Amino acid sequence: MTQTLLIGTTKGAFLLTSDDRQNWSLTGPHCDGCGINHVVGDPETGTIWAAGGGDWFGATVWKSKDGGGTWTTARLTAGQRDEWAASDPDTAEFFGWEPIDHPFGKQFSDIWSLHYANGRLYAGTKPAQLLISEDGGDNWSMNNGMAEFEGRNDWNPGAAGLILHTIVPDPRDSDKLWLGISAAGVFATEDGGESWERRNRLSNAEACEGHAHPAAPSNGETGHCVHNMHRAPGDSDLLYQQNHHGVWRSADGGRSWDDITEGLPSTFGFPIGVHPRDPNTIWTLPLNGDSQGRFPPDASAAVWKSTDGGASWTAKTNGLPTENCFFTVLRQAMAVDRSDPAGIYFGTNSGSIFASTDEGESWSEAARHLPTVLSVEILGGLDSELSHDDPA
Numbered sequence: 001m002t003q004t005l006l007i008g009t010t011k012g013a014f015l016l017t018s019d020d021r022q023n024w025s026l027t028g029p030h031c032d033g034c035g036i037n038h039v040v041g042d043p044e045t046g047t048i049w050a051a052g053g054g055d056w057f058g059a060t061v062w063k064s065k066d067g068g069g070t071w072t073t074a075r076l077t078a079g080q081r082d083e084w085a086a087s088d089p090d091t092a093e094f095f096g097w098e099p100i101d102h103p104f105g106k107q108f109s110d111i112w113s114l115h116y117a118n119g120r121l122y123a124g125t126k127p128a129q130l131l132i133s134e135d136g137g138d139n140w141s142m143n144n145g146m147a148e149f150e151g152r153n154d155w156n157p158g159a160a161g162l163i164l165h166t167i168v169p170d171p172r173d174s175d176k177l178w179l180g181i182s183a184a185g186v187f188a189t190e191d192g193g194e195s196w197e198r199r200n201r202l203s204n205a206e207a208c209e210g211h212a213h214p215a216a217p218s219n220g221e222t223g224h225c226v227h228n229m230h231r232a233p234g235d236s237d238l239l240y241q242q243n244h245h246g247v248w249r250s251a252d253g254g255r256s257w258d259d260i261t262e263g264l265p266s267t268f269g270f271p272i273g274v275h276p277r278d279p280n281t282i283w284t285l286p287l288n289g290d291s292q293g294r295f296p297p298d299a300s301a302a303v304w305k306s307t308d309g310g311a312s313w314t315a316k317t318n319g320l321p322t323e324n325c326f327f328t329v330l331r332q333a334m335a336v337d338r339s340d341p342a343g344i345y346f347g348t349n350s351g352s353i354f355a356s357t358d359e360g361e362s363w364s365e366a367a368r369h370l371p372t373v374l375s376v377e378i379l380g381g382l383d384s385e386l387s388h389d390d391p392a
Contacts, residue, residue: 003339008036035054039377048064108129228241281305295326303356
C-alpha cells in the first residue's frame with residue numbers, strides 16, 4: 001500500500017511517498033515555498049491541506065485535490081505585504097499582488113494546526129482561536145465559544161506565542177473535541193464547541209513542585225504548557241500529552257492527569273505518538289531541556305517507547321545518531337501510520353525524516369537536507385476510526 005508522508009517546513013510543503021516504506025520519493029516544495037506549519041490529508045478523497053502564514057504573508061490555507069499537482073489558496077488574514085502593496089503600485093506589481101477580501105482582517109497572523117474529522121476541517125491560529133470549515137477549507141467561521149472563553153485575556157503565551165497547536169477529535173462523537181494551547185493548557189468541548197472547559201487538573205500536582213517555567217501549573221488552574229496531545233484508540237477518553245515538564249496520561253478525557261515521566265531521561269520534549277490499535281503503546285522523543293539547547297540528552301538520539309501506558313519506558317536507538325546529535329524534533333513532527341506493524345516517522349530541524357517500519361525498534365533515514373521540519377503527518381493521519389465525508 002502506498003504511504004505518503006505530508007511534511008511542513010519553513011520553505012514549503014513536501015510529499016514523501018513509498019510503496020514499501022523502504023524506498024521513498026520526494027516532491028516539493030509546494031505552496032509557493034512559504035512557511036508551512038502543518039499539512040494534513042483525507043485518504044478517502046486524496047485532498048491535502050497545508051497551512052501557514054506569518055506577519056508578512058498573513059494566515060493562509062492551501063488545498064490540493066490532485067496529490068500536490070495544483071493548489072488553491074484561502075487567504076484568511078492580511079499581512080504586511082498587503083499593506084505595502086495596497087499603498088505602492090510598484091510593490092504591488094513586483095509581487096503580482098491583487099487586492100482581495102480577507103475574511104478575518106488582521107485577527108491572527110498564522111494557521112498553526114489543521115485537523116479533518118467528521119466532515120469538518122478545523123484550524124488553530126496564532127493568537128489562539130479555533131476555525132471551522134464545513135466545505136473542505138473554502139470558507140471558514142470562528143468558533144465563538146473559544147473566542148469568548150472567560151479569562152482568556154489572562155492566558156500566558158509560550159515561546160512561540162499564544163498558539164492553538166493541537167486539535168484532537170473523538171471519531172465516534174462529533175460534538176467532542178480537545179484542544180492544546182501554549183501555554184494555556186488543555187480545553188475540551190462536548191457540545192460541538194458551544195462551550196469549553198479547561199481540563200488541566202493534576203492528579204499528582206507535587207510532580208511539578210519547584211518547576212521554574214512560568215506556565216507550570218502551580219494551582220491546578222494555570223494549566224499545562226502542553227506541547228502535543230493525542231487520543232488513544234478505543235471507546236475510552238484516554239489521552240496522552242507531552243508538555244514542558246513531562247509526559248502525562250488522562251483516563252478521563254483530561255479531567256485529571258497523571259505524571260508518567262518516570263523512566264525517561266528528561267521532562268522536556270515536544271511530540272508524542274500513540275499506536276493506532278493498542279491504547280497502551282506510545283512513543284516520545286525527549287530533549288534535554290528548555291534552556292539547555294533542546295537537543296537529545298547527552299547528544300544521543302533515542303525514541304522512547306512504552307507498551308504499558310507509560311508505566312515503563314525503553315530507549316530505541318537502532319539506526320539513530322547516538323553521538324554528537326544536536327537536532328530538535330518539534331511538536332507536530334512525529335506521526336504514526338496504520339500499517340501492521342505500525343510505522344513511526346519524525347522530522348528534525350536539521351532537515352531529516354527518520355522512519356521505522358517495526359513500531360520503533362529500528363530506524364532509517366527516509367529523507368535528508370530538507371528545510372527545518374515543522375510537521376509530519378500521514379495522509380489521513382492517525383484516526384483510523386474516523387468517518388470521512390467528501391470535503392467538497
